[in-house]
Amino acid sequence: MADTAVGSQVAGADVPGREVVTPSPSPASGHGHTSTGISNEKLGMWVFLGSECLLFGALISTYLLYKSRVVEGAGPAPVDLYDIPFTSVSSFVLLMSSLTMVLALSAFNRGDHQRGRTWLVTTALLGAVFISGQVYEFTSFVREGMGFTTNVASSAFFTLTGFHGVHVSLGIIMLMSLFVMSLRGRLPQERAETVEIVGLYWHFVDVVWILIFTVVYLVP
Amino acid sequence: MAITEAPQPLGPQPLALPAGDGAGPDGPDHQPLGVFTRPRQPTGLRSWLTSVDHKRIGIMYGMAAMFFLVIGGVEGLLIRSQLAQPNGKVLGADLYNQVFTMHGVTMIFLVVIPLGAAFMNYLMPLQVGARDVAFPRLNAFSFWCFLFGGLFLNSSWFLGGGADGGWFAYAPNTNPVFSPSHGMDFYAIGLQITGIASLVGAINLIVTVLNMRAPGMSLMKMPVFTWMALVTQFLLLFAIPVITVALFLLSFDRLFDANFFNVEAGADPLLWEHLFWIFGHPEVYILILPAFGIVSEVIPVFSRKPLFGYPFMVFSGIAIGFMGWGVWAHHMFASGVGPISVAAFSVSTMFIAVPTGVKILNWLATMYGGKLKFTVAMLFAVGTVSMFTIGGLSGVTHAVAPSDLQQTDTYYIVAHFHYVIFGGALLGFFSGVYFWWPKAFGYRLEEGIGKVNFWMMLVGFNITFGPMHILGLMGQPRRTYTYAEGYGFNFWNLVATIGAFLIAASVCVFFWNVVVSRKAHRRAGVAEQADPWDARSLEWMVPSPTPAHNFDESPTVTHLDEFWHRKYGEDERGRPVRIAATAEVVQKGDATDVHLPSPSYWPIVAALGLPIVGYGLIFNLALAGLGGVLVVAGIFGWGLEPSVDADAVHGADGGHGPGPGGPDGAGGDDAPAEAAALDAAPTEAAATEVVTGG
Numbered sequence: 001m002a003d004t005a006v007g008s009q010v011a012g013a014d015v016p017g018r019e020v021v022t023p024s025p026s027p028a029s030g031h032g033h034t035s036t037g038i039s040n041e042k043l044g045m046w047v048f049l050g051s052e053c054l055l056f057g058a059l060i061s062t063y064l065l066y067k068s069r070v071v072e073g074a075g076p077a078p079v080d081l082y083d084i085p086f087t088s089v090s091s092f093v094l095l096m097s098s099l100t101m102v103l104a105l106s107a108f109n110r111g112d113h114q115r116g117r118t119w120l121v122t123t124a125l126l127g128a129v130f131i132s133g134q135v136y137e138f139t140s141f142v143r144e145g146m147g148f149t150t151n152v153a154s155s156a157f158f159t160l161t162g163f164h165g166v167h168v169s170l171g172i173i174m175l176m177s178l179f180v181m182s183l184r185g186r187l188p189q190e191r192a193e194t195v196e197i198v199g200l201y202w203h204f205v206d207v208v209w210i211l212i213f214t215v216v217y218l219v220p
Numbered sequence: 221m222a223i224t225e226a227p228q229p230l231g232p233q234p235l236a237l238p239a240g241d242g243a244g245p246d247g248p249d250h251q252p253l254g255v256f257t258r259p260r261q262p263t264g265l266r267s268w269l270t271s272v273d274h275k276r277i278g279i280m281y282g283m284a285a286m287f288f289l290v291i292g293g294v295e296g297l298l299i300r301s302q303l304a305q306p307n308g309k310v311l312g313a314d315l316y317n318q319v320f321t322m323h324g325v326t327m328i329f330l331v332v333i334p335l336g337a338a339f340m341n342y343l344m345p346l347q348v349g350a351r352d353v354a355f356p357r358l359n360a361f362s363f364w365c366f367l368f369g370g371l372f373l374n375s376s377w378f379l380g381g382g383a384d385g386g387w388f389a390y391a392p393n394t395n396p397v398f399s400p401s402h403g404m405d406f407y408a409i410g411l412q413i414t415g416i417a418s419l420v421g422a423i424n425l426i427v428t429v430l431n432m433r434a435p436g437m438s439l440m441k442m443p444v445f446t447w448m449a450l451v452t453q454f455l456l457l458f459a460i461p462v463i464t465v466a467l468f469l470l471s472f473d474r475l476f477d478a479n480f481f482n483v484e485a486g487a488d489p490l491l492w493e494h495l496f497w498i499f500g501h502p503e504v505y506i507l508i509l510p511a512f513g514i515v516s517e518v519i520p521v522f523s524r525k526p527l528f529g530y531p532f533m534v535f536s537g538i539a540i541g542f543m544g545w546g547v548w549a550h551h552m553f554a555s556g557v558g559p560i561s562v563a564a565f566s567v568s569t570m571f572i573a574v575p576t577g578v579k580i581l582n583w584l585a586t587m588y589g590g591k592l593k594f595t596v597a598m599l600f601a602v603g604t605v606s607m608f609t610i611g612g613l614s615g616v617t618h619a620v621a622p623s624d625l626q627q628t629d630t631y632y633i634v635a636h637f638h639y640v641i642f643g644g645a646l647l648g649f650f651s652g653v654y655f656w657w658p659k660a661f662g663y664r665l666e667e668g669i670g671k672v673n674f675w676m677m678l679v680g681f682n683i684t685f686g687p688m689h690i691l692g693l694m695g696q697p698r699r700t701y702t703y704a705e706g707y708g709f710n711f712w713n714l715v716a717t718i719g720a721f722l723i724a725a726s727v728c729v730f731f732w733n734v735v736v737s738r739k740a741h742r743r744a745g746v747a748e749q750a751d752p753w754d755a756r757s758l759e760w761m762v763p764s765p766t767p768a769h770n771f772d773e774s775p776t777v778t779h780l781d782e783f784w785h786r787k788y789g790e791d792e793r794g795r796p797v798r799i800a801a802t803a804e805v806v807q808k809g810d811a812t813d814v815h816l817p818s819p820s821y822w823p824i825v826a827a828l829g830l831p832i833v834g835y836g837l838i839f840n841l842a843l844a845g846l847g848g849v850l851v852v853a854g855i856f857g858w859g860l861e862p863s864v865d866a867d868a869v870h871g872a873d874g875g876h877g878p879g880p881g882g883p884d885g886a887g888g889d890d891a892p893a894e895a896a897a898l899d900a901a902p903t904e905a906a907a908t909e910v911v912t913g914g
C-alpha cells in the first residue's frame with residue numbers, strides 16, 4: 001500500500017486545492033484481504049472471461065461448420081462479400097483502442113485523472129468507430145443481397161459478428177460509465193483497479209476480434 | 221495511510237466484507253435513481269425480497285426448488301398414470317409430449333440444479349470460514365433470475381402449452397414446423413434466464429472459495445463438499461455459455477427465421493446435438509457432484525472416522541470435472557457420428573467410471589470399521605451410494621456402443637438416468653436436508669418420521685425405476701404416449717406407476733415431518749445446540765440457526781476437519797480423545813461489531829425485467845423494450861447504490877463511515893459540488909470521520 005500513498009500525495013500535489021485524504025481499508029475494495037491476493041472484482045472478471053471463451057468458441061465453431069454449406073441459389077455467402085481492406089482498417093482501429101486503454105489505466109494509476117479521462121474517451125471513440133464500420137459492413141452486405149435469413153452461412157456470420165459487436169458496445173457503455181464516474185469524483189486513485197477490470201474485458205473483446213478476423217475473414 | 225499500513229490483526233476484528241462494487245458517498249436518504257430508500261427491516265417479507273444474505277438466499281433456493289419439485293412430481297405422476305395400463309386415456313399424445321418434456325426440464329433445471337445451489341450458497345461460505353459470498357447482491361440477482369426464469373418457463377402452461385420437444389429439445393425437431401406452439405420459445409428463453417442465474421452464481425461462488433477462505437484454510441484443507449461445489453461451479457462456468465449459444469441459435473431460428481437448423485438450407489442436424497450435449501454431459505456432473513460432496517460430509521460424521529483418502533476424493537472429483545468434457549458424444553451413438561467417434565467416446569465413457577469408482581470405494585472404506593450411526597441423514601447417504609452405483613453400472617453398459625444402440629430411446633435409458641439423478645443426486649440432497657436442517661433452522665427433523673420418509677422413498681424409487689430396466693430391454697420406447705395390449709409391458713408398467721405414487725407419498729411425509737418438527741420445536745422452545753451430530757467442519761462451530769454474521773471471529777484453520785480437531789486429539793494408538801468440550805469450542809454468536817452487506821431492491825428489480833423481455837420476444841417486441849429498460853435501470857440503480865448502507869445499524873462499533881465513504885467521497889480530483897454535498901450529508905458516522913473534498 002506504500003506506493004499508493006506516495007501516488008496519492010503526488011496526485012494531490014498536481015491539483016491545487018485538492019485535499020489529500022487518508023484512505024482507510026474499505027470494506028468494498030477488498031485489496032490485500034483475499035486468499036489469492038487478487039481482489040474479488042478482478043478475479044470475478046477473469047472467471048467471467050473464461051466463460052466467454054466458450055461462448056465465442058461455440059459461435060465460431062458454428063460459423064466454421066456453416067461457412068461453406070450454402071446450398072445452390074441461396075444467395076451470396078459471406079466469403080463472397082468480404083471487403084478485406086475495409087475490415088483490416090476497422091480491425092486496426094479496434095486494436096489501437098487496446099493501446100489507449102492501457103494508457104488510460106496507466107494515467108489513472110499515476111493519479112493523472114485528466115489524462116486518464118482523455119484516454120478513456122479515446123478508447124470509447126475508437127470502439128465506436130469499429131462499431132460504425134460494422135454497421136456499414138452489415139448494411140452493405142444486406143444491400144448486396146445477404147441478409148440474416150438468406151442462408152446458413154449468413155445466419156452464422158451475422159450471429160457471430162453481431163455477438164462480438166454487442167460485446168464491444170457494452171464495453172463502450174462501461175468506458176463511458178467510468179468517464180462519468182471519474183468526472184463526478186467517484187473514481188479516485190485507490191479505485192483505479194476498476195479501470196483495470198474494464199480494461200481486462202476490453203482487451204478480451206479485442207483478442208476475440210483478432211481470432212474472428214483471422215478465422216472468419218482471412219482463412220479461405 | 222497509517223491505518224492501512226498497520227498489520228491486520230488476526231483476532232476479532234470487524235471483518236471488512238469485500239462486498240462487490242459501488243461503494244460510494246452515502247447519506248441517509250441517498251436514493252440511487254431516486255426510487256427506493258434502502259430496506260432496513262430485519263424480518264418480514266420485504267427483508268426476504270431484498271436479502272443479500274447467502275444463508276437466506278440458500279434457503280430461498282431450497283424452498284423454490286421444493287415448489288418446483290411438487291410441480292415436476294405431479295407431471296411425473298401424470299406420465300405414470302397415462303402409462304399404468306395399455307391404451308391409457310389420461311393424456312393425449314400432444315399433452316403427453318408437453319408433460320414429459322416439462323417434467324424433465326423442471327426436474328433438471330428447476331429442482332436438482334437449484335437444490336445444489338441451495339446447499340452451495342448456504343454452506344460454502346460457512347465451510348471456508350467467510351462472512352458471506354464475494355458479491356452478495358449478485359447472489360440475490362442469481363436467485364431471482366432462477367426463480368423468475370422457472371416461473372416464466374411454467375407460465376407456458378397457461379399461454380398455449382408447454383414445451384414439447386423433450387428436455388434436450390433436438391433441433392430440427394423443435395423448429396416451428398414440428399413444434400408450432402410457443403412452448404419451445406418458453407423453453408429457450410426460460411432456460412436462458414435460469415442460465416444467467418447459474419453463470420452469475422458460478423462466478424460468485426468460485427471467487428468466494430478462491431478468495432475468501434479463513435486464515436490457514438488452504439485448498440487442501442477445504443471440506444470435500446466445498447471442493448465438489450467448486451468443481452461444479454467450474455463446470456457450470458464453462459458449460460452454460462455453450463447451451464446459451466445453442467438456445468440463442470434455436471430462438472433465432474424460431475423467432476427471426478434464421479437457418480441454423482433449417483436442413484433444407486444446408487443446416488447440419490447434428491449441430492444442436494453436439495452443442496446440447498457438450499453442455500449436457502458436464503451438466504450430468506453438475507447435478508451429481510454436489511450430492512457427492514454432501515455424502516462425503518455425512519458419512520464420516522456418522523462413521524466417526526475421517527473421510528478415507530481425502531486427496532483421492534478431491535482429485536477424483538477434479539478428474540470427473542475434466543473428463544466430463546470428453547464423453548458427450550456417447551449420447552449420440554445412434555446419430556451416425558461415425559465409427560472413430562463412437563470408439564473414442566466409448567473408451568472415454570468407460571474411463572470416467574474410474575474416478576467415480578474411486579469415490580464409491582472411498583465411501584465404503586470410510587464406513588469400514590467405523591462406529592456407524594444410522595440417522596436419517598446417514599440412511600439417505602448410504603442410499604445415495606448404493607442407488608448411484610446401480611445407475612453408474614447401467615451407465616457403463618451404455619459405453620458399449622453396440623449394446624447402447626439397442627438401448628437408445630428405450631426405457632432402459634430412463635431407468636439409468638433416474639438411478640443417477642434421483643437415486644444419486646436427489647437422495648443425496650435429502651441426506652443433506654436432514655443433516656443441515658438444524659444448522660439452518662435451529663431444530664432437527666423428527667428421526668422417526670424421517671426413517672419412514674427414507675424407506676418409503678427408497679422402496680418407491682426402486683419399484684418405479686427398477687422395472688424400467690426390464691421394460692427397456694423388452695423394447696418399450698421412451699417418449700411414446702401409450703402402448704398396445706400384448707407386448708408384455710402391462711405388468712411392469714403398473715408396478716412402476718404404483719412405485720411413483722409411493723414416492724409421492726414419501727415426499728408428503730417429508731413435508732409433514734417439517735410441519736411436525738417445527739411445531740414440536742415451537743412447543744418445547746429449546747434452542748438446538750451448535751453441533752448436534754458431533755460433526756467435523758467449520759459450519760458446526762457457529763450457533764444453530766446460523767447467526768446473520770456467521771462467525772464472531774474468523775477462525776484460524778490448522779487442520780482438515782478443523783472443528784473436529786479442536787474437539788478431539790489422538791491417543792498413542794490413534795484413537796480420538798476429547799480435548800475440549802464442544803461448548804468451549806463453538807462460538808457464541810453474540811458479536812456486535814460486524815459489517816454485513818446491506819439489503820438491496822435492485823437485484824430483484826433487474827431480474828424482474830428478464831421474463832418481461834422474454835414475454836416481449838414471444839408476443840410483442842414493445843414489451844421486450846419495456847423489460848429491457850427495467851433491466852438496465854436495475855443495473856444502473858445497483859451500480860450507483862453503495863454496497864454498504866452507511867446509515868444502517870450494525871451494532872456497537874458504528875465506525876463504518878470511513879470504509880465506504882472516505883476514499884470515494886473525497887478521492888476525485890475535482891468532485892463536483894453535487895457529489896461533495898452528498899458526502900457532507902449528515903450521516904453520524906460519516907460526519908465525524910469522512911473528510912470531504914471540494
